[in-house]
Amino acid sequence: MKTPQLPLHLLLGLITSLLMVVSLPSYSDSKTTGKFLGAQSTVYPSWFKSSFLEFADDVEEAAEEGKRLAIIFHQDGCPYCNLLIEKNLSQQDIKKLMQTKLDVVELNIWGSREVVSVAGKTYAENDFAKALNIQYTPTVLFFNEEGKVALRLNGYREPSEFKRALEYVTGKHEKTQSYSQYIATNRITKSNETLNTQAFFDKAPYNIALPKAGFDKPLAVFFEQTNCPNCDKFHTVNLAKSDTQSIVKQFKNVQLDMWSDTPVTTPNGETITARKWAEKLSVTYAPSVVFFGKDGQEVIRLEAMFKAFHTASSFDYVLSEAYKTQPSLQNYITERAEHIREQGNDVNLWD
Numbered sequence: 001m002k003t004p005q006l007p008l009h010l011l012l013g014l015i016t017s018l019l020m021v022v023s024l025p026s027y028s029d030s031k032t033t034g035k036f037l038g039a040q041s042t043v044y045p046s047w048f049k050s051s052f053l054e055f056a057d058d059v060e061e062a063a064e065e066g067k068r069l070a071i072i073f074h075q076d077g078c079p080y081c082n083l084l085i086e087k088n089l090s091q092q093d094i095k096k097l098m099q100t101k102l103d104v105v106e107l108n109i110w111g112s113r114e115v116v117s118v119a120g121k122t123y124a125e126n127d128f129a130k131a132l133n134i135q136y137t138p139t140v141l142f143f144n145e146e147g148k149v150a151l152r153l154n155g156y157r158e159p160s161e162f163k164r165a166l167e168y169v170t171g172k173h174e175k176t177q178s179y180s181q182y183i184a185t186n187r188i189t190k191s192n193e194t195l196n197t198q199a200f201f202d203k204a205p206y207n208i209a210l211p212k213a214g215f216d217k218p219l220a221v222f223f224e225q226t227n228c229p230n231c232d233k234f235h236t237v238n239l240a241k242s243d244t245q246s247i248v249k250q251f252k253n254v255q256l257d258m259w260s261d262t263p264v265t266t267p268n269g270e271t272i273t274a275r276k277w278a279e280k281l282s283v284t285y286a287p288s289v290v291f292f293g294k295d296g297q298e299v300i301r302l303e304a305m306f307k308a309f310h311t312a313s314s315f316d317y318v319l320s321e322a323y324k325t326q327p328s329l330q331n332y333i334t335e336r337a338e339h340i341r342e343q344g345n346d347v348n349l350w351d
Contacts, residue, residue, distance in 0.1 A: 053114065
């Protein structure tokens, strides 16, 4: 007895169907990874110092020429670093001031070149950045003639703010006043005469003394000022994002005018004016956000110009208490970006 055979056209159709089932991707395989946008490559100026990265020698050589040493910490793809070089340093008054008054050295926070600190200790670039707790790029350290840090800028500063910092350092004003005192007498005024308001800000009086049991949520203190375009943009762009707001609303949020005499009781129980507290914390940029954990201890701060993604990531870093196991904010931001992209969502550093 012959075995029944399928017609050829049906057999081919069955084989095709089976192949389609076998090759059909699972849902997880077919999910598209989100795009990574906003990274910028940067070419550093040829007039930067070609250094052996032995910083005690660099400090001494700069002093002999009537200059000071500045170290710029950066990383590949950093759009803020690109802005520093292409926007700030392209302005002739800034460029001239740096070329005539500073020896500038660049370091990559993930690099492996050997460096020797002013104190004589040898590190790889990345370990040196870690030892200095570099959390943001660019970070700029300015050294005096004795090898001490005269000023540190954590994060990108706009040209007018950056030039003011340069004038402070090159004028050696740290010998007579702190940078916060210097900017108090050299304020850059603009147009908005009021602070920006948000529904999630606490109302006065501001008593943020740490309870015995600790805070029930992390604390974010916004130091701002009137006549502050950077503050305006921070509120109308960064804090206007729904995903950012959903994170920020889980904090206890206090907004202070950094130049006011508004009384505030700080986490350590001290009653002080907002102005004095800002000076005590060395707040030198508006807007700055100082983050405190539930134990009342400062975790990190935002004290430069940041776009929405980095703003949200910094809030999330504190809210999730990731800092307890991941001391590097940069590593946390990378991990957070990868997680968002794995969900099929784009990450735009420059949005």
